[in-house]
Amino acid sequence: MRVTCPYCGERDRREFTIQGDDTSLRRPGRDAGAEAWHAHVHLRDNPAGRLREMWYHDPCGAWIVVERDTVTHAVHGSVPAREAAR
Amino acid sequence: MRVANKGLTQGARVIPFTFDGRGYSGLEGDTLASALLGEGVRLVGRSFKYHRPRGVLSAGSEEPNALVTVEGVPNTRATVQEIWDGMAARSQNAWPRLELDALGVNDLLAPFLGAGFYYKTFMWPRPFWERVYEPFIRRAAGLGHLSGKADGAPFEKAWAFCDLLVIGAGPAGLMAALAAGRAGADVILADEGSRMGGRLLAETDPVDGRAPHLWAESVLAELAAMPNVRLMPRTAVTGVYDGGTYGALERVGLHGRARADLPQECFWRIVARRAVLAAGAIERPLAFPDNDRPGIMLAGAVRAYLNRWGVVAGPRVAVYGNNDDAHRTARDLAQAGLKVAALIDMRGEARVEGAAYPVLTGARVTGTSGRLGLRSIRVDGLGGPRELEVDCLAVSGGWTPSVHLTCHLGAKPVWDDRLQAFRPRDGAVPGMVVAGSAAGRLTTAACLADGLRAAAEVLGDLGRTVPPMELPAAEDAPHAVAPFTVGEGSRQFVDFQNDVTVKDIRLSAQEGFQSVEHMKRYTTLGMATDQGKTANLPAMAVLAEALGSPVAATGTTTFRPPFVPVPIAALGAGGQGAGFAPQRFTTSHEASVQRGAAMTEAGLWYRPSYFPRPGEATWRQACDREVDMVRHAVGVCDVSTLGKIDIQGPDAAAFLDFVYANTFSTLPRGKVRYGLMLREDGFVMDDGTTARLGDRHYLMTTTTAAAAQVMRHLDFVAQVLRPDLDVQVLSVTEQWAQFSVAGPWSRELLQSVVDADLSDAALPYMGCAEVEVMGVRGRVFRISFSGERAFEVAVPARHGAALWRLLVAQAESLGGGPYGLEALNVLRIEKGFITHAEIHGRTTAFDIGMERMVSKAKDCVGWAASRRPGLLEEDREQLVGLRPVARSGQLTAGAHLYGRDAAATRVNGQGYVTSVCWSPSFDTSLGLGFLKGGRARHGEVVRLVDAMRSVETLCEVTDPVFLDPEGGRMRG
Numbered sequence A: 001m002r003v004t005c006p007y008c009g010e011r012d013r014r015e016f017t018i019q020g021d022d023t024s025l026r027r028p029g030r031d032a033g034a035e036a037w038h039a040h041v042h043l044r045d046n047p048a049g050r051l052r053e054m055w056y057h058d059p060c061g062a063w064i065v066v067e068r069d070t071v072t073h074a075v076h077g078s079v080p081a082r083e084a085a086r
Numbered sequence B: 001m002r003v004a005n006k007g008l009t010q011g012a013r014v015i016p017f018t019f020d021g022r023g024y025s026g027l028e029g030d031t032l033a034s035a036l037l038g039e040g041v042r043l044v045g046r047s048f049k050y051h052r053p054r055g056v057l058s059a060g061s062e063e064p065n066a067l068v069t070v071e072g073v074p075n076t077r078a079t080v081q082e083i084w085d086g087m088a089a090r091s092q093n094a095w096p097r098l099e100l101d102a103l104g105v106n107d108l109l110a111p112f113l114g115a116g117f118y119y120k121t122f123m124w125p126r127p128f129w130e131r132v133y134e135p136f137i138r139r140a141a142g143l144g145h146l147s148g149k150a151d152g153a154p155f156e157k158a159w160a161f162c163d164l165l166v167i168g169a170g171p172a173g174l175m176a177a178l179a180a181g182r183a184g185a186d187v188i189l190a191d192e193g194s195r196m197g198g199r200l201l202a203e204t205d206p207v208d209g210r211a212p213h214l215w216a217e218s219v220l221a222e223l224a225a226m227p228n229v230r231l232m233p234r235t236a237v238t239g240v241y242d243g244g245t246y247g248a249l250e251r252v253g254l255h256g257r258a259r260a261d262l263p264q265e266c267f268w269r270i271v272a273r274r275a276v277l278a279a280g281a282i283e284r285p286l287a288f289p290d291n292d293r294p295g296i297m298l299a300g301a302v303r304a305y306l307n308r309w310g311v312v313a314g315p316r317v318a319v320y321g322n323n324d325d326a327h328r329t330a331r332d333l334a335q336a337g338l339k340v341a342a343l344i345d346m347r348g349e350a351r352v353e354g355a356a357y358p359v360l361t362g363a364r365v366t367g368t369s370g371r372l373g374l375r376s377i378r379v380d381g382l383g384g385p386r387e388l389e390v391d392c393l394a395v396s397g398g399w400t401p402s403v404h405l406t407c408h409l410g411a412k413p414v415w416d417d418r419l420q421a422f423r424p425r426d427g428a429v430p431g432m433v434v435a436g437s438a439a440g441r442l443t444t445a446a447c448l449a450d451g452l453r454a455a456a457e458v459l460g461d462l463g464r465t466v467p468p469m470e471l472p473a474a475e476d477a478p479h480a481v482a483p484f485t486v487g488e489g490s491r492q493f494v495d496f497q498n499d500v501t502v503k504d505i506r507l508s509a510q511e512g513f514q515s516v517e518h519m520k521r522y523t524t525l526g527m528a529t530d531q532g533k534t535a536n537l538p539a540m541a542v543l544a545e546a547l548g549s550p551v552a553a554t555g556t557t558t559f560r561p562p563f564v565p566v567p568i569a570a571l572g573a574g575g576q577g578a579g580f581a582p583q584r585f586t587t588s589h590e591a592s593v594q595r596g597a598a599m600t601e602a603g604l605w606y607r608p609s610y611f612p613r614p615g616e617a618t619w620r621q622a623c624d625r626e627v628d629m630v631r632h633a634v635g636v637c638d639v640s641t642l643g644k645i646d647i648q649g650p651d652a653a654a655f656l657d658f659v660y661a662n663t664f665s666t667l668p669r670g671k672v673r674y675g676l677m678l679r680e681d682g683f684v685m686d687d688g689t690t691a692r693l694g695d696r697h698y699l700m701t702t703t704t705a706a707a708a709q710v711m712r713h714l715d716f717v718a719q720v721l722r723p724d725l726d727v728q729v730l731s732v733t734e735q736w737a738q739f740s741v742a743g744p745w746s747r748e749l750l751q752s753v754v755d756a757d758l759s760d761a762a763l764p765y766m767g768c769a770e771v772e773v774m775g776v777r778g779r780v781f782r783i784s785f786s787g788e789r790a791f792e793v794a795v796p797a798r799h800g801a802a803l804w805r806l807l808v809a810q811a812e813s814l815g816g817g818p819y820g821l822e823a824l825n826v827l828r829i830e831k832g833f834i835t836h837a838e839i840h841g842r843t844t845a846f847d848i849g850m851e852r853m854v855s856k857a858k859d860c861v862g863w864a865a866s867r868r869p870g871l872l873e874e875d876r877e878q879l880v881g882l883r884p885v886a887r888s889g890q891l892t893a894g895a896h897l898y899g900r901d902a903a904a905t906r907v908n909g910q911g912y913v914t915s916v917c918w919s920p921s922f923d924t925s926l927g928l929g930f931l932k933g934g935r936a937r938h939g940e941v942v943r944l945v946d947a948m949r950s951v952e953t954l955c956e957v958t959d960p961v962f963l964d965p966e967g968g969r970m971r972g
């Protein structure tokens, strides 16, 4: 699989560490309550199709948001997490 | 035998080789198969299960029969392996010798050894399976044998990138590569053969008015001259992966005598923006009784051996087929002056004009004879049965497109009535176009045109245009083929390598294993090293017939990589022995090794376990001495492997407050603080100390084990969770050498190399300073992982080796010396300091007694989840110290804890032990562990039980800090 790092270009997936979907971009406030935190920490959708995921490019240290199809494994682009998070 | 005036190898150098110890010779360019056929050798091996005599079936990598051991490498395909001077090959699966095989008796037992035999017969009595049945089956069945020794031969792996990967250098592949090359694309042309050209080397019909191999040569010469084209012969593309990544296996040195400086094979990962699959087609054998005798070969292979290598399996040949292409084999044989005993076509409607040999249409081969090689065949047709004396029978059931690579991403091929075979599904692999006979276009003219079409299509995607090109003239004869049918009789082999017959497949259907995937596993069809390349389609046809359904409905089994066997040695090239993983060495490594230190692995790092002295017989003696040395004099230890992360920026303090459970914004400059880091789920991630070097500048240390994980986490926090903070984080682990100097004399030692005031007033406990170390700018931290007065001194890594030698020499003058990981571990257990043995991912700040460190005044990673009521309950397993009631009592890490009088059962479990040591300071074993409600149970006696090591010890529960609970030794 090939993934594009917005800083380094297209690379083999072995250069990356993947950390699941992009739930972490929507971190609840400290006092959002047990239910919200339970959902944030433990509950994930598992769609067949397009999914936004958090990938770490180990050589350059960039976290990126990759849109990937879990059925075809096609990669539909990526943006720096720093931008997606703002 | 060799055929006069035939073959592209005419006049080539003579090459001697041996087979089963007998000397033979072939010509340069011969495969072992062609050379043996040239020497009149038809019998090359015994079959897997019935030990039946077998010979060469095919002329390519699809070969099921002719597997031999070459220079110790088993299961080498004789049809692929080129010969070299002095090569020694041996047959397989025969004892005592190929012509007289004791286990040939299995063939007589064949009626009892059908599909499912092992499952049914060897079930009972159960204990017999391991001791009797399995060893017997393993001896009787199987192919080559491994030497049992490590394979020391060199292998290689490599990456390649291109615009266009063309797979296969037959007519379609050559045409596609030529068009793309002329269009200026960066092209790789890979072909599994030793010589490129594919079927053009095996046929006689002219291309562009020339012999087909001459046209191929001219195209290859043009391609070789193009700087943008790479030719990769002897390279089989083995797999298709996501994103245009292809696996390929190149035989780099396998076609010659082994050389230490040349890899045997290289596993390539090729990244291609587009690919043209021109992998060709594989001919199907036919099913008839005893259709596996040496001398019975695929018709296209007979043609290839004749036209390319100038050899034939014997002077008298018959041809048997159900399609037009078989006729071409009879024609070529006759033109070469060989006796064609008959051309037998199953189809009653087949027509052959002006043949110089008997043509039997609507006839079938119903039996064969010849113990170690074909002697005669029995033909049933118009006018009754007849016997024909032949040495070779060329069979053809039609051609099957090589769809394998198109299925590797999950696509299923589609049935094609015209081909009586499956062909690739359109768009099966993104970026890949299939051309030529792989796409079911079987004539040379169609292949050439299709190669050009495919090139134009992918070059359009790549933004290039094909320059005007003319298609060379070539044969375009019809390729009609009849459906695969089976006659009467037994021993009609379908899968030659796994000895699966028509009867086995019918039995499978009868016994309810009717899905093609079930049939495959019940009969083991297609599960041998050839993966059923010649067997699959005939097997589907037999199954479909047995079920009374069309083949299209039966479907195919799943095609998975690799297309040809790939040695693990090639996939893992460079990963053996010390090269298995990268090695990280500290700057003191060389000096430690010189002192005879026992080195141990800590992640990728190598660290000294202990430094033995003369007279010390065990590690414990060295370890006890080193602990004593630190407690009573001074010790030096390399701690450079701890992760060091530099954190700078206006918001560095706010960043650390968010990362750590405790507060760092309040830490004064020139001070160090212990920090506890949580995961978002509230459990402890890591711990370590962080120093404030400036208002906007911190230096964090992490544990050795979690250094990479923490760095990734800090990047995550900075970029994902808190992009609002202006902060930069950078790993500087490799940039700094850092040494711990610990013990009562640590200040005296360090003062001798550091040009700064190290008194308690100037540098109190948990203080830090930038200092001159022997004229070099360094840092000193007053921190302790041993419980003694201690410092850590850091210098740029290039000065590490020199500082280490100096510190050790100075320590020795003070009655101290270096200490290793074993002593470091004892020192920290005596002091109750935790490592990842305790913060193992399932413990919270509450569990380790640090809940008060989790600041309630701010948010941090893990704050909300750490407040969950279940994580704060008093009966959770809490960190405690353990000390045996009897001084000599044994403690073991991993042991479980129970109430003093409770049975050692799961429901009575009270906790477990994480760290143990022999403590020279207390003259007893000490342990750390987790015990339910442990903090309230100090003084209680519990029972430690280690069922694995048969240890049972009564222990007193204590505070985890055994040594100097007030901390006077560290601070003073």
Ligand SMILES: [Zn+2]
Pocket (backbone or CB within 6 Å): A005, A006, A007, A008, A009, A057, A059, A060, A061, A062
């Ligand atoms: Zn990058």
